[in-house]
Every structure is written in structure tokens, then in C-alpha cells.
Amino acid sequence: MPRREIRVTGAAEAPVRAALTALRATLGTPGRFPPEAAAEAERAARAPVLPSYDATDIPFFTLDPPASADLDQATHLSRRRTGYRVRYAIADVAAFVAPGEALDAEAHRRVNTLYFPDEKVPLHPTVLSEGAASLLPDRTRPAVLWTIDLDAEGRTTAVDVRRALVRSRAKLHYAGVQKDIDAGTAEEPVALLEEIGRARERLEAERGGISLDVPEQQITEHDHTYELSYRAPLPADGWNAQLSLLTGMAAAGLMLAQGTGILRTLPSVPPDGAAPAQANGRLGDVARLRRTAAALRIDWPHHVSYVALIRGLDQRDPRHAAFLQECTTLLRGARYTPFRGGVPPALTTHAAVAAPYTHCTAPLRRLVDRYSSELCLAAVAGRAPPDWVSAALDALPREMAEGAQRAATAERACVEIVEAVLLKDRIGDVFEGCVVDVDEHRPTLGTVQVRTPAVIGRIEGERLPLGERLRVRLTEADPAKASIAFTPA
Structure with missing residues (x-):
């Protein structure tokens, strides 16, 4: 990996x-x-x-x-x-x-x-x-x-x-x-x-x-x-x-x-539309990556494979660089x-x-x-x-x-x-982001991908809009606890 x-x-x-x-x-x-x-x-x-x-x-x-x-x-x-x-x-x-x-x-x-x-x-x-x-x-x-x-x-x-x-x-x-x-x-x-x-x-x-x-x-x-x-x-x-x-x-x-x-x-990475039995248990990772791409405004048409998308990214673009960081999850x-x-x-x-x-x-x-x-x-x-x-x-x-x-x-x-160090002086600021994951047992908790700066943090709120863009407010950035938290703005 x-x-x-x-x-x-x-x-x-x-x-x-x-x-x-x-x-x-x-x-x-x-x-x-x-x-x-x-x-x-x-x-x-x-x-x-x-x-x-x-x-x-x-x-x-x-x-x-x-x-x-x-x-x-x-x-x-x-x-x-x-x-x-x-x-x-x-x-x-x-x-x-x-x-x-x-x-x-x-x-x-x-x-x-x-x-x-x-x-x-x-x-x-x-x-x-x-x-x-x-x-x-x-x-x-x-x-x-x-x-x-x-x-x-x-x-x-x-x-x-x-x-x-x-x-x-x-x-x-x-x-x-x-x-x-x-x-x-x-x-x-x-x-x-x-x-x-x-x-x-x-x-x-x-x-x-x-x-x-x-x-x-x-x-x-x-x-x-x-x-x-x-x-x-x-x-x-x-x-x-x-x-x-x-x-x-x-x-x-x-x-x-x-x-x-x-x-x-x-x-192998399952193709879009694969049945769960064919997906080697990895459909969730692919879906999460698609939401991350959307949050970072990276165009990923459904007919384009994961491999084709990766080959077309520009590592010098901070959005693409952040997305490549998250792509390591598919190797888990x-x-x-x-x-x-x-x-x-x-x-x-x-x-x-x-x-x-x-x-x-x-x-x-x-x-x-x-x-x-x-x-x-x-x-x-x-x-x-x-x-x-x-x-x-x-x-x-x-x-x-x-x-x-x-x-x-x-x-x-x-x-x-x-x-957290990067954001520690920006408590209360509002950012553009996208909820890329929601806890299936506690649907008020999830993960948000912020567009700029391209960071990921915890988000808590009612009816988190999975996969949709939203504005979020930074509520915690504590290096000592290695914790970043947002709430819908």
C-alpha cells in the first residue's frame, strides 16, 4: 500500500x-x-x-x-x-x-x-x-x-x-x-x-x-x-x-x-452496478470515493473506470492530490x-x-x-x-x-x-464540503470532505445529506486529541 x-x-x-x-x-x-x-x-x-x-x-x-x-x-x-x-x-x-x-x-x-x-x-x-x-x-x-x-x-x-x-x-x-x-x-x-x-x-x-x-x-x-x-x-x-x-x-x-x-x-475494484456478491465487499469504498470526488469537484462519469480516472489526474492540482491520498483506501x-x-x-x-x-x-x-x-x-x-x-x-x-x-x-x-494544526485558528469558520460517509448505526455522525483546504473531518448533525454538497462550520481542531469536527452550517 x-x-x-x-x-x-x-x-x-x-x-x-x-x-x-x-x-x-x-x-x-x-x-x-x-x-x-x-x-x-x-x-x-x-x-x-x-x-x-x-x-x-x-x-x-x-x-x-x-x-x-x-x-x-x-x-x-x-x-x-x-x-x-x-x-x-x-x-x-x-x-x-x-x-x-x-x-x-x-x-x-x-x-x-x-x-x-x-x-x-x-x-x-x-x-x-x-x-x-x-x-x-x-x-x-x-x-x-x-x-x-x-x-x-x-x-x-x-x-x-x-x-x-x-x-x-x-x-x-x-x-x-x-x-x-x-x-x-x-x-x-x-x-x-x-x-x-x-x-x-x-x-x-x-x-x-x-x-x-x-x-x-x-x-x-x-x-x-x-x-x-x-x-x-x-x-x-x-x-x-x-x-x-x-x-x-x-x-x-x-x-x-x-x-x-x-x-x-x-x-479487483468492482465495476459500477456490480451486485454485492460480485463486489468482494468493496462497493462501499468505491461509493465513498465517488462522493469524495464530488466534494473536490473532480468529474467522474459513471462510464469511466477507476483506473481511467486515476490515469487522467494531475498530481500538481491540490484537489487531485487530495483525492489520490484517499484512493489508498481501495488498497485496504x-x-x-x-x-x-x-x-x-x-x-x-x-x-x-x-x-x-x-x-x-x-x-x-x-x-x-x-x-x-x-x-x-x-x-x-x-x-x-x-x-x-x-x-x-x-x-x-x-x-x-x-x-x-x-x-x-x-x-x-x-x-x-x-x-488540526492547520485549522486550529479557524474555529467557527464556514467551509464548502460534502458528506462522504455516514455511520449506519448512528446516522447523525459522519465524515465530511472539505474542498479548501482539502481536509477530512468528523461531522455531527441531523439528517446528514450523504453525497451532497453543503456548507459546514468548524467546531473543533485540536492537535492534542488529533481531532477535527464540523457541524452543518
Whole structure:
């Protein structure tokens, strides 16, 4: 599920930063790592388990936001006869984390890195995630190395994965890569990012998939007031994401061929007019999104599919950016689906990818990816997965679901905090909005989407007009309680 990127500025004592600190305490987010786990990480950082295959002659590069230090992936792109070769190195966390030990147990407790607008709570100690295991430039690192050959149209023709020593030559960031590609000054391994990325985007459109590039939400402080804005992703963000999707699809293919694995699955978005039995329980989410579109004055004709609508949005338009934030709700039905014994699950595809897919490219930040790498290495070697992988396979979906719920709770609370800070000095003001949801058990309670600024809050009143535009009055905006409330005006 795409993560809602939220950035805030301001001193630690400012209302938004203070509220975020209080939120972490309320949620009970993990703090320091237990002493045993921290000690294991220190020892592993000094003496990881290293592979014999040496690929340090390949000039990899990483592509991440400038401040990132937990670098999961390194890339090298080249031409190959009439097609391309994608080399994608993934940080090998298993070289540092021993199954069943304290560090492994703590990773299973945390499940994923939690992101807050002002800081993050990491899955692994930073001595690993931002140090010894991270694919930092000019450092030799153990990695799971994918080699994926593509034809001229970008279709996969061959896949290999093995453990290898790799060495990144450069830590690049999206704006710099985009500037070099646009200017025609990028060297071929970087310039090919556009060529391969666009080819993969065309294939994605052909199969009916869609990449939900969620704009970054930015809350900026100016003279004790806050402003809301959005940063639209650059084309380079999307091209790089296509490499991750390519690898996840290749991994799913290996798992299905081997008969053992764990897929990331999602039912398709139901078409308008679908009967409830055909809608996979997701009709309510689609109806709510249609009301949100109406509230933001985004034209969504009934004959236009969800995928077609998303492709036509302009991420630089604040209304469209806000709508894309809400589109992540349609991905809430995604789950991890394990299988074994050569029997594939009933659902093998992810609707947004429109193909079988699994998570395998972010093991520094997501627990399941470490297991996916082991499953794929075993599949290519023609052997059974390690016992510690097989033993964890059935429990991983529950652990990952609990971790995703914690992340979603934190994310929603963060959104409400920053929006409450944005509106805290406007109590009593009237806004144009639309009721996008009503509580079926308490019809006087609902959710309203405000047009400008594009925020969502609680609304209470008699006979709430679901799906209709109305004027609403702000009655509460409390960062400390992460609460925004309106009443019909």
C-alpha cells in the first residue's frame, strides 16, 4: 500500500511536533531496542555472513530521497542485444539477523518501520538499517542480486537471483536524476531508467494495472501559522517504482513455479452496478470515493473506470492530490497469502498490479521481504526453503496485518494532527464540503470532505445529506486529541 508521505517543519516545541511526540506515547510505539537485540546487531554489523559470489565490479547506484540512509535497493541497467538487463540488488538482511535470536524476535514484534512526519521508528537498529546492511555508496555489502532480462518491449524473458557481494558507486536522488535525464546528460545506466520505466508503464497499462503515486503532503510553518501543500512525484519516481514492481512480479512467478511462497493479493475494484456478491465487499469504498470526488469537484462519469480516472489526474492540482491520498483506501483489502505443496491460492493476483506480485524489495523496512528473498533463492536453486522460513510462513500474514494496522492507525492520526494544526485558528469558520460517509448505526455522525483546504473531518448533525454538497462550520481542531469536527452550517 502506498504510504502517505507527510512532512512538517518547525521547532520541537511547536504544536504539531509536540502533538506527534504525544501520539507516539499514546500508541505505545517501540522505543529503544532491547539490550540483547542491540548487542546482536552490533556483533552482526562487524561480522555478517558473506556470500562467495563477487559482483562488486558492477557499478550499481541507489535512487532515494536525499536524506535517506536505509538503502534497500541498488540498480544497474544495461542494453542487451535487442532488449535490456536489469540488475537489482536488495539488502540481504538474513546476513545479519539470525533466525530465532533476540534481534529476529524484535523484528517480528515491530514488523515494519513506522513513519511519522518528524521521525521514523525503524524495523532494525540503525547500526544495520542505516549502516552495515544499507547499500551505501563505496561500501561492499552482502545482497540478494536479481538479474532480469527484458525484450525490446520491456517484457521479462529470463530471471536469476543469487546472493552476491555488491558495491554501490553513487547515491542519487530523484530530482537530480530527473534533471540529468531531461538534459540528456545522464550516463547510460541512469538514462535507461526512463527507457525501461516507460516501457514497463506501457505494459502496466496494457494489463490494466495502475501505480498509485501518492503526492507528498507538506505542512509548512510560517509566522506561527501552517500552510498545506503537496509535492507531486517526478516521472523518475515512477520509473524507479517500476523496477521494484518488476522484481516483485518476477518473485511471485518463481514462487508459483516452485509451489511454495507468499503473495501480496488484492481483489479487483468492482465495476459500477456490480451486485454485492460480485463486489468482494468493496462497493462501499468505491461509493465513498465517488462522493469524495464530488466534494473536490473532480468529474467522474459513471462510464469511466477507476483506473481511467486515476490515469487522467494531475498530481500538481491540490484537489487531485487530495483525492489520490484517499484512493489508498481501495488498497485496504490487500493481504499476504501463503501457499505450499504446489497448490496455488484461489486468488494469485494483485488488482493494482494486475498480475501475481509479492513484496521482496524492502527488507530493511518490512519483515516479510526477508522471507520472500529466501523463498526465491530456494526456488532458483531447486531446493526446499530453509526450515525457519517454512515454520514462519503461516504466521506471517497475521503478523504483517497487525503491523499494517499499527502503521495505518499512526498514519491516520498523523494526518488528523497536521490537519488540526492547520485549522486550529479557524474555529467557527464556514467551509464548502460534502458528506462522504455516514455511520449506519448512528446516522447523525459522519465524515465530511472539505474542498479548501482539502481536509477530512468528523461531522455531527441531523439528517446528514450523504453525497451532497453543503456548507459546514468548524467546531473543533485540536492537535492534542488529533481531532477535527464540523457541524452543518
